[in-house]
Amino acid sequence: MEYIIIIIGAVFVNNIVLAQFLGICPYLGVSAKVSTSIGMSGAVMFVMTLATLVTFLIFNYILVPFNIEYLQTISYILVVASLVQMVEIILKKVSPALYQALGIFLPLIVTNCAILGVTILAVREDFGFNLLEGVVFAIGNALGFALTIILFAGIREHLELVDVPKGMRGAPAALVVAGILALAFMGFANLV
Amino acid sequence: MGQLQNFTKGFVKDNPVFVLLLGLCPALGVTTSAFNGLGMGLATTFVLVSSNIVVSLIKNLIPAKVRIPSYIVVIASFVTITDLVMEAYMPALFESLGLFIPLIVVNCLVMGRAEAFASKNNTWSAIVDGFGMGLGFSFALTMLGGLREILGAGEIFGWSLFAGDGMLVFVLAPGAFIGLGYLVALNNIVKERLERR
Numbered sequence: 001m002e003y004i005i006i007i008i009g010a011v012f013v014n015n016i017v018l019a020q021f022l023g024i025c026p027y028l029g030v031s032a033k034v035s036t037s038i039g040m041s042g043a044v045m046f047v048m049t050l051a052t053l054v055t056f057l058i059f060n061y062i063l064v065p066f067n068i069e070y071l072q073t074i075s076y077i078l079v080v081a082s083l084v085q086m087v088e089i090i091l092k093k094v095s096p097a098l099y100q101a102l103g104i105f106l107p108l109i110v111t112n113c114a115i116l117g118v119t120i121l122a123v124r125e126d127f128g129f130n131l132l133e134g135v136v137f138a139i140g141n142a143l144g145f146a147l148t149i150i151l152f153a154g155i156r157e158h159l160e161l162v163d164v165p166k167g168m169r170g171a172p173a174a175l176v177v178a179g180i181l182a183l184a185f186m187g188f189a190n191l192v
Numbered sequence: 193m194g195q196l197q198n199f200t201k202g203f204v205k206d207n208p209v210f211v212l213l214l215g216l217c218p219a220l221g222v223t224t225s226a227f228n229g230l231g232m233g234l235a236t237t238f239v240l241v242s243s244n245i246v247v248s249l250i251k252n253l254i255p256a257k258v259r260i261p262s263y264i265v266v267i268a269s270f271v272t273i274t275d276l277v278m279e280a281y282m283p284a285l286f287e288s289l290g291l292f293i294p295l296i297v298v299n300c301l302v303m304g305r306a307e308a309f310a311s312k313n314n315t316w317s318a319i320v321d322g323f324g325m326g327l328g329f330s331f332a333l334t335m336l337g338g339l340r341e342i343l344g345a346g347e348i349f350g351w352s353l354f355a356g357d358g359m360l361v362f363v364l365a366p367g368a369f370i371g372l373g374y375l376v377a378l379n380n381i382v383k384e385r386l387e388r389r
Contacts, residue, residue, distance in 0.1 A: 018365060021218075021220040024220060025214075025216060028216065070275075167378075171376050175372050176373040182366040
């Protein structure tokens with residue numbers, strides 16, 4: 001039950017994009033088409049889950065015992081960057097089809113602050129997650145990212161056909177649409 | 193390009209937030225007030241200038257293949273310094289910026305300037321570029337923070353402007369997106385006017 005609450009909380013209540021403002025760059029950058037946004041969500045889910053698993057172990061079994069928590073930022077970003085490289089190489093070898101689908105999105109993920117943000121949040125003391133809860137938290141956030149970016153891409157495909165005033169064309173209109181989506185998601189506040 | 197132009201390009205023409213759409217996560221996440229926006233902007237400016245200096249100094253020592261990981265380590269070190277200094281001397285601001293301070297590491301703006309500018313130019317130009325871009329970023333964040341604070345709480349930098357409650361939605365998440373959307377549109381118009389002249 002508590003896993004379901006963690007997932008619902010991460011997807012709807014504290015949505016990673018619309019409530020916490022993480023991962024805005026890919027959210028605006030690769031949301032022009034539904035198909036690319038699905039690919040990006042897949043890649044994010046893959047890397048976010050793996051990265052949280054690895055960084056959780058590193059934090060609790062290396063940084064905390066040696067009392068070097070201040071190295072969190074440096075060690076995490078290196079882990080995420082090398083993990084992405086590794087996943088890219090393995091996917092290329094093992095599953096060329098999946099690599100074709102996710103390949104171009106993987107390098108972009110290194111600078112996706114959603115990944116680093118979730119890995120840092122997962123070890124926050126006030127949540128007090130154990131390993132499994134941390135991983136479930138990562139999956140929930142990845143699902144939340146997928147839901148919002150695919151919804152947003154669907155809206156943007158239609159926005160292309162609309163006659164928008166000149167100054168508002170492109171990014172400004174997309175941002176206002178994101179604001180309205182965020183307004184809708186506020187309806188889920190206090191759900192859990 | 194003269195140094196003056198190098199410095200001022202970050203404000204309107206190549207503003208990192210309004211034009212290049214870089215570093216949007218902190219731009220939306222921390223700008224509930226003008227002060228928070230300014231604090232985040234200055235913290236990013238510090239990291240940007242410092243990493244630009246180091247990257248431009250060591251650019252000839254790093255093999256091209258490992259340059260990106262090396263830049264990340266340089267940036268992450270300065271972010272850690274900022275993190276610790278702010279926690280020690282500005283606990284209130286540190287508290288309200290929260291997660292977004294360690295996330296300066298993945299701010300595309302910092303990495304982008306290191307890769308696109310500092311690794312190709314001399315140290316002096318890199319410093320000017322870092323200040324220009326950093327202050328342009330601070331300017332954008334302060335504008336957005338100010339807009340949200342005025343509309344949402346009726347205050348600016350904590351000074352009350354009018355009595356009564358503001359529109360709460362501007363302090364909450366949706367106001368960030370909508371406010372930024374209109375500021376980007378405004379910047380587009382100003383930029384076009386400047387170019388036409």
